[in-house]
Amino acid sequence: MVDRLLGRPRDGETPQPMDPKAAVWRQVQLARNINRPRTLEFLRAIADEVVELHGDRGFGDDPAIVAGFARIEGRRIAFVGQQKGADTEENIRRNFGMPHPEGYRKSMRVMELAERFALPIVTFVDVPGAHPGPESEERGIADAIARSIGLMSRLRTPIIAIITGEGGSGGALAIAVGDVVIALENAVYSVISPEGCAAILWRTADEAPTAALAMRMSAQEQLKLGVIDRVVPEPGEGAHAEPAETARRLRAVIIEQLDHLSAIGLDELVAARYRRYRAFGPYTETTAPAVAPPPSRGLADRLRDLLDPGRWSGPTPLPGQSRRDEPPEPEEV
Amino acid sequence: MPIKLPSFRPRKDAYPPDLWTKCPSCSEMLFNKQLDKADRVCPRCGHHFRLSASARLALLLDEGTFEELDAGLQSVDPLGFVDQKPYPDRIAAAQLATGMRDAAVRGVGRIDGRPVSICVMDFGFMGGSMGAVVGEKVTRAAEEALESRIPLIVVSASGGARMQEGTLALMQLVKTCAALERLRVARVPFVSVMSDPTTGGVFASYAVLGDVNLAEPNALIGFAGARVSAGTIAQELPPGFQRSEFLFAHGFIDRVVPRTELRAEIAAILRFMRPGDDGRQAESRGFFDPIGFLSSLADKVVPDLGPADGIDAAPQEAINREAANREAARNGGRKRGTARRDAEPGRG
Numbered sequence: 050m051v052d053r054l055l056g057r058p059r060d061g062e063t064p065q066p067m068d069p070k071a072a073v074w075r076q077v078q079l080a081r082n083i084n085r086p087r088t089l090e091f092l093r094a095i096a097d098e099v100v101e102l103h104g105d106r107g108f109g110d111d112p113a114i115v116a117g118f119a120r121i122e123g124r125r126i127a128f129v130g131q132q133k134g135a136d137t138e139e140n141i142r143r144n145f146g147m148p149h150p151e152g153y154r155k156s157m158r159v160m161e162l163a164e165r166f167a168l169p170i171v172t173f174v175d176v177p178g179a180h181p182g183p184e185s186e187e188r189g190i191a192d193a194i195a196r197s198i199g200l201m202s203r204l205r206t207p208i209i210a211i212i213t214g215e216g217g218s219g220g221a222l223a224i225a226v227g228d229v230v231i232a233l234e235n236a237v238y239s240v241i242s243p244e245g246c247a248a249i250l251w252r253t254a255d256e257a258p259t260a261a262l263a264m265r266m267s268a269q270e271q272l273k274l275g276v277i278d279r280v281v282p283e284p285g286e287g288a289h290a291e292p293a294e295t296a297r298r299l300r301a302v303i304i305e306q307l308d309h310l311s312a313i314g315l316d317e318l319v320a321a322r323y324r325r326y327r328a329f330g331p332y333t334e335t336t337a338p339a340v341a342p343p344p345s346r347g348l349a350d351r352l353r354d355l356l357d358p359g360r361w362s363g364p365t366p367l368p369g370q371s372r373r374d375e376p377p378e379p380e381e382v
Numbered sequence: 383m384p385i386k387l388p389s390f391r392p393r394k395d396a397y398p399p400d401l402w403t404k405c406p407s408c409s410e411m412l413f414n415k416q417l418d419k420a421d422r423v424c425p426r427c428g429h430h431f432r433l434s435a436s437a438r439l440a441l442l443l444d445e446g447t448f449e450e451l452d453a454g455l456q457s458v459d460p461l462g463f464v465d466q467k468p469y470p471d472r473i474a475a476a477q478l479a480t481g482m483r484d485a486a487v488r489g490v491g492r493i494d495g496r497p498v499s500i501c502v503m504d505f506g507f508m509g510g511s512m513g514a515v516v517g518e519k520v521t522r523a524a525e526e527a528l529e530s531r532i533p534l535i536v537v538s539a540s541g542g543a544r545m546q547e548g549t550l551a552l553m554q555l556v557k558t559c560a561a562l563e564r565l566r567v568a569r570v571p572f573v574s575v576m577s578d579p580t581t582g583g584v585f586a587s588y589a590v591l592g593d594v595n596l597a598e599p600n601a602l603i604g605f606a607g608a609r610v611s612a613g614t615i616a617q618e619l620p621p622g623f624q625r626s627e628f629l630f631a632h633g634f635i636d637r638v639v640p641r642t643e644l645r646a647e648i649a650a651i652l653r654f655m656r657p658g659d660d661g662r663q664a665e666s667r668g669f670f671d672p673i674g675f676l677s678s679l680a681d682k683v684v685p686d687l688g689p690a691d692g693i694d695a696a697p698q699e700a701i702n703r704e705a706a707n708r709e710a711a712r713n714g715g716r717k718r719g720t721a722r723r724d725a726e727p728g729r730g
Contacts, residue, residue: 181606183620187632191586191605195559199591202560203567218543218552219586219605226556240543240552240583250465250545264548265461274460276549323560327521329553330514335454 074258076267077243079235080214081177084289086296087146088115088130088173091213094296095303096121099128102159108188111152112143113180114224116159118168121300124307127163129156129224130173133214147180150193153223157197160204169207169307172224178242179220194223201226202326205319207310209303212236212268212277213288228322229306230276232268233295234283238276239266276329405429421641430598430641432578434480435487435504438537442645443491443500450489452522455515457484461548469546476507484515485540488523490532494649499527502537505579510540512584513547517554520588524561527570531657534565535648537575538589541607542582555587562591569658573648576603576626576635590634594651596644597626597635604629 067075079085092099096119103110116129131148134140163170179190201208201224210227216238232238239246243261244254251259271277281302288295310318403412407429417424421441422431433441439448456473463469477483485507490499501523503510510516520536527534543551565572574592576585578601586605589595597603604624622628629635639647 179605183623186604186606186624186628189590189632189634191590192634194586194605195555195588195590198556198587199559199563199566202556203563216549219555219583222552222555238549240548241545246545260465263461263463263465264545266548271549274548274550276553323564326553326556326560329557330517330547330550331458331460332514332518333456333458334452335456 070258070262073237073261073267076235077237077258077261079287079289080175080237082214082287082289083133083135085175085214086288086292087135087175087213088128088132090292091130091173091296091299092119092128094293095119095300096126103155105151105154105158107154108151111149111155113146113148113176114152114156116156119171121307122304124304125168126307127159127168127170128173129159129170130213131176131220131224133175144180146176147178148176148220149180149185150188150190153179153190153193153197156224157193157200160200164204164206167206169209169310170204170227171209171303171307172211172227174210174212174216174221174225175214176217176220177215178217179223191219194219197223198226202322203319205315207307207313207318208322209306209310211299211303212238217242226322226326228310228318228325229278231279231281231302231306232271232277233281233288233299234268235287236268237261237266238268238271239264403431423641428599428640430578430600432505432539433641434506435482435502438502438504438577439487439491439500441641442502442535442537442648443493443498444495448489448491448500450487451526452488452519453483455484455518457513457515457547459546460514460550461546463546463548465546472508472546480504480506482507484513484519485510486516486519488519488526490526490530493535493645493652496649496652497530497532498535498652499523499530499532500535500537503539503584505539505541508544510538510584511542511544511551512540512554513544513551514554516540516544517551517557520554520558521561524558524565524572524588527572527657528561528565528568531568531570533652533655533657534570534572535575536572536588536592537577538580538584539577540580540582540584540589542584552583555583558588559591562588566593571652571655571657573651573655575644575648576601578602581605581607581624593655594637595635596637596639596647597629598641598644599626599638601626603635 086094089099089101098120099117100119101115101117105111113131114129115132117127119126119128131146131152132143133146134143140146160170162168179185179194181190208227210225210230212221212225212230212232214233214236215221216225216232216236218239218241221238239261241249241264243257243264243266246260246264247256248254265271265274268277268280272280279302281298284291284294284298313321401414403414403417404410405412405424405427407424408427410424410426412424417431418437422433422437423429424431459469461469467475473484482504485505486501486503488499488501490497492498501520503516523536524534526532543554545551562572572591572593574589574595576589576595576597578598580589580597580601580603582605585603589603602624603626620628626635626638630638637647
């Protein structure tokens, strides 16, 4: 178990012929690896100067999200990122990197500063999901996420989003809207945690690896879907084993993207960002007539059913037709 | 071999499911036809049952004014997703059961004579989950509102993003929020109505972003499903957690409105929030034309207003037309009033 958490392959395991389910699950474990570098670790390695800013000016400061200014080879940037803990103690303080609404509001505040002072934004995404507790709901986690997404869709400054570890649903997306979305090789990105997906669709969390495969959540698959624009390879065993080399590779990509995006006019940049997200999600358009619902049955049938409830003569009731007010099935986190 | 005695007492769960409904709140047995007539609100305790998209549209819009748009949009299976059933099979089953193509219906209609762009969700179709089609319909409804400068109304009923479409469903959050940002900048009003349930990615995108947020009583509204909350953090949930009244108490909903009053409330709100038109007010599909009224009034009050004052922002062709009219006016006829009305950006 410890091995799995640390992402070490177990003894005797040959890395070459791995079945796809095991491979994606290994990647999920690597993305969650506790030794994986986090936002501040990356910045310390990448940037020459870092100034962290605190507080959302409304409620408090959320340690699960860090934000501020940094300088990378003379380029001034604003950064935002989730920050998991390096050990249990820090994890408790940082709420395992699961932000509350005030975290996203702090992030929005810094991003607005960035827009005003013409600083490009670099975000580091590594989050299991936004904090799902009552405090979060009371302070409007959905509101904070939706507003952050809306803000990032129109900010007049370049945005580079980097999925460094777990890209967990809305909590990740709230800071992952960008002109370019980059992922580290062992990162994952999904609409719901594989455990949550399995619990809903397979009725057991044990099927999490199956769900992970079905959702195609690995960075490589997300690249194919176009959700991610670029995958940065990790050295050796992964980012947790060689954080310095990972940071060096990331730095080169960030500098390249900063220079590339800064050359684009702001109007064109924001328009292109809108187009990028406007195009997501394939559908077909058909002119065929609407699907006919099953015909309603006549009075005679109903009377027969009433008189002889055991003998049901009608069609088997379809799930959607059920008139009972069942408790809702949350489809997503 | 056991002998099976015939039972003459009809078992409760053997009632034909399409005839009676048991109210989950007060356990009253309700005759479905009467329930439908009461907009699916329990006449005894006021419990709000879920409403299908078509019933919702009939409830909110002026009779016969709804015109459905983009009815042909249909989901595809971008991931090749198979859980216990392949995703295309799930769609087909839901289509057969509901007669809908996907979980949302969009179009234009009128509320109290006022044109609106409206998108309504239906929980009956795969839990109202948002995939590419729902995202596209909401976005197109917003774009329609922006283009025609008419208010946008979205009625949500959804468990959240559709897992079977993976991160592409997640991207619908950005697509819809970005379209709403444009609406906001353009000062076109957006009224979000949340019905039971509005959770997950739908709540955390367009549903929560209404200029005015309305909710039906006791609707489940929240970000994380209650099971997730309870499972992830071993913590007692407060009573009424994630219900309309809870969100109202915490300031995320403007008004909790019973279904029977919903239409009147929306109409009242829309009377205050009219789509802005660069500082001027304009009715897009005018019954009452304040611009025309004001300009004809201006003509009476300031008959000698120089033509240059009025045409700064007018499009070139209008300027030309006005010049022609001025020519005509000099020739004796007093036609400037019409010319000025023409000079306003056309929003007929």
